[in-house]
Amino acid sequence: xxxxxxxxxxxxxxxxxxxxxxxxxxxxxxxxxxxxxxxxxxxxxxxxxxxxxxxxxxxxxxxxxxxxxxxxxxxxxxxxxxxxxxxxxxxxxxxxxxxxxxxxxxxxxxxxxxxxxxxxxxxxxxxxxxxxxxxxxxxxxxxxxxxxxxxxxxxxxxxxxxxxxxxxxxxxxxxxxxxxxxxxxxxxxxxxxxxxxxxxxxxxxxxxxxxxxxxx
Amino acid sequence: xxxxxxxxxxxxxxxxxxxxxxxxxxxxxxxxxxxxxxxxxxxxxxxxxxxxxxxxxxxxxxxxxxxxxxxxxxxxxxxxxxxxxxxxxxxxxxxxxxxxxxxxxxxxxxxxxxxxxxxxxxxxxxxxxxxxxxxxxxxxxxxxxxxxxxxxxxxxxxxxxxxxxxxxxxxxxxxxxxxxxxxxxxxxxxxxxxxxxxxxxxxxxxxxxxxxxxxx
DNA sequence: TACTTCTGATGACACTTGTCGTCAAATACT
DNA sequence: AGTATTTGACGACAAGTGTCATCAGAAGTA
Numbered sequence: 001x002x003x004x005x006x007x008x009x010x011x012x013x014x015x016x017x018x019x020x021x022x023x024x025x026x027x028x029x030x031x032x033x034x035x036x037x038x039x040x041x042x043x044x045x046x047x048x049x050x051x052x053x054x055x056x057x058x059x060x061x062x063x064x065x066x067x068x069x070x071x072x073x074x075x076x077x078x079x080x081x082x083x084x085x086x087x088x089x090x091x092x093x094x095x096x097x098x099x100x101x102x103x104x105x106x107x108x109x110x111x112x113x114x115x116x117x118x119x120x121x122x123x124x125x126x127x128x129x130x131x132x133x134x135x136x137x138x139x140x141x142x143x144x145x146x147x148x149x150x151x152x153x154x155x156x157x158x159x160x161x162x163x164x165x166x167x168x169x170x171x172x173x174x175x176x177x178x179x180x181x182x183x184x185x186x187x188x189x190x191x192x193x194x195x196x197x198x199x200x201x202x203x204x205x206x207x208x209x210x211x212x213x214x215x216x
Numbered sequence: 217x218x219x220x221x222x223x224x225x226x227x228x229x230x231x232x233x234x235x236x237x238x239x240x241x242x243x244x245x246x247x248x249x250x251x252x253x254x255x256x257x258x259x260x261x262x263x264x265x266x267x268x269x270x271x272x273x274x275x276x277x278x279x280x281x282x283x284x285x286x287x288x289x290x291x292x293x294x295x296x297x298x299x300x301x302x303x304x305x306x307x308x309x310x311x312x313x314x315x316x317x318x319x320x321x322x323x324x325x326x327x328x329x330x331x332x333x334x335x336x337x338x339x340x341x342x343x344x345x346x347x348x349x350x351x352x353x354x355x356x357x358x359x360x361x362x363x364x365x366x367x368x369x370x371x372x373x374x375x376x377x378x379x380x381x382x383x384x385x386x387x388x389x390x391x392x393x394x395x396x397x398x399x400x401x402x403x404x405x406x407x408x409x410x411x412x413x414x415x416x417x418x419x420x421x422x423x424x425x426x427x428x429x430x431x432x
Numbered sequence: 433t434a435c436t437t438c439t440g441a442t443g444a445c446a447c448t449t450g451t452c453g454t455c456a457a458a459t460a461c462t
Numbered sequence: 463a464g465t466a467t468t469t470g471a472c473g474a475c476a477a478g479t480g481t482c483a484t485c486a487g488a489a490g491t492a
Contacts, residue, residue, distance in 0.1 A: 014459060014468055022468090042347055044260055047449060058470060059451075069450095127353070131258055131343035141405045144398070164421075167410060171418040174402050175395035179422075182360070182394020183387050189357045194383055202387040205380075206395075209425030230438055230489060238438090263479065274440060275481075285480095 027065045029055045034076045039120025043073055043128040070132060074139055077129050081143050084115040084125075085150070092154065104154070105207050109200040113184060117196070122188045126181060148173030159211050172210065179206055243281045245271045250292040255336025259289055259344040286348060290355055293345050297359050300331040300341075301366065308370065320370070321423050325416040329400060333412070338404045342397060364389030375427050388426070395422055 011019030033054035037046040046069060052059050066072045091111035095104045116122040129140055152173045156162045164172065183199050227235030249270035253262040262285060268275050282288045307327035311320045332338040345356055368389045372378045380388065399415050 127347035130346045168414050168418050175399045178398020179391035179395040183391045186390050198384050202384050209429045213421050213425045
């Protein structure tokens with residue numbers, strides 16, 4: 001009986017790290033390797049072997065934390081988006097003090113495009129994540145809608161008499177996310193040729209235009 | 217010597233078809249099979265074997281026309297977009313007679329979303345085509361920009377005093393394509409739950425808003 | 433009718449991938 | 463020091479894939 005418990009939850013310190021520390025370091029190492037490989041050679045060209053080589057660990061540790069390369073992809077994607085979303089929100093909140101609307105929009109977009117100057121993240125979030133499996137598709141849908149909602153909360157705060165029907169509002173938010181994403185994606189595929197400010201102003205114009213269609 | 221020529225360009229009629237007819241029928245059969253499989257089980261799950269089974273032909277004929285499954289994907293994608301783009305342009309031109317701007321926008325969007333009620337096409341054009349290879353990425357970029365240009369030609373026709381700088385205009389067009397695409401994609405991933413008219417009006421509002429940011 | 437081309441089926445090959453097992457060396461605990 | 467656990471390296475296995483060769487029979491042609 002004790003033997004079984006030891007087998008399951010042994011957890012000895014090794015190399016100066018506790019079991020939990022080791023596990024979390026390995027996880028992070030694989031996450032880094034995943035972002036690197038998914039973001040360069042791409043998801044479909046990434047195998048467990050190349051991941052392990054990149055991480056400097058063996059497959060045993062990979063399977064200890066992740067069930068699949070797909071599992072790792074989901075984790076990398078989720079973490080990247082979490083990080084970016086946080087940066088955007090922070091930028092908007094910071095700008096909230098200085099000016100009401102235009103400044104916030106610009107600040108949010110600025111933060112967004114800044115974050116995606118990391119080409120690996122951009123690749124993972126818009127290229128690699130699509131069409132992998134129903135599970136990942138669902139995750140993508142969910143995150144897109146979540147981002148759209150964030151935009152709409154901001155929009156409604158800026159324009160109190162928001163007169164669009166509920167469902168059309170939802171779609172509008174998604175469309176906005178699409179506009180921003182697509183410009184960033186083409187920016188990436190075009191090797192970041194245009195200056196960032198131009199992306200910001202093109203998308204800011206779109207948003208201002210939308211808000212102006214409302215009665216004010 | 218004659219033997220070699222015969223080997224290369226034999227071209228005998230068989231089953232009532234000339235060589236060219238056979239070849240083009242086979243090509244079309246594989247295109248149909250590709251749209252079906254890429255649009256349902258997805259590109260990465262589609263193999264030469266399953267394609268041949270679906271097409272009712274053998275691999276020899278596949279390799280006679282296509283070098284790769286990737287090659288077939290590019291062909292299916294290109295043909296789908298050609299078709300859809302033609303439908304959109306036709307709808308806009310038809311509507312041009314009755315009313316000036318708003319009607320054209322609605323008609324174009326209506327045609328666009330109608331075409332993408334074909335879920336296979338939608339899947340291929342926005343999910344399967346991304347992140348496959350640099351070649352396909354380039355093709356995607358090219359087609360997106362082409363679509364953006366089409367939008368801009370229309371926009372400039374509608375609003376003669378177009379006062380946005382050249383490069384920002386390009387980006388704006390791409391953003392618009394993204395808005396429209398993303399709403400359609402989420403529509404697909406959401407099993408076409410919303411009525412089509414709602415997608416049309418949400419995107420039409422965005423476009424009208426944009427045009428209104430120009431001096432008039 | 434003889435001959436050539438086309439077709440479909442089948443099998444084979446080399447290769448990659450996910451996944452698991454083994455084994456000796458390193459490390460920690462008692 | 464002795465024992466148990468952790469680690470990295472290596473190999474092995476089945477499954478799936480792209481690709482090609484073969485071969486008997488069908489369909490034209492002279």
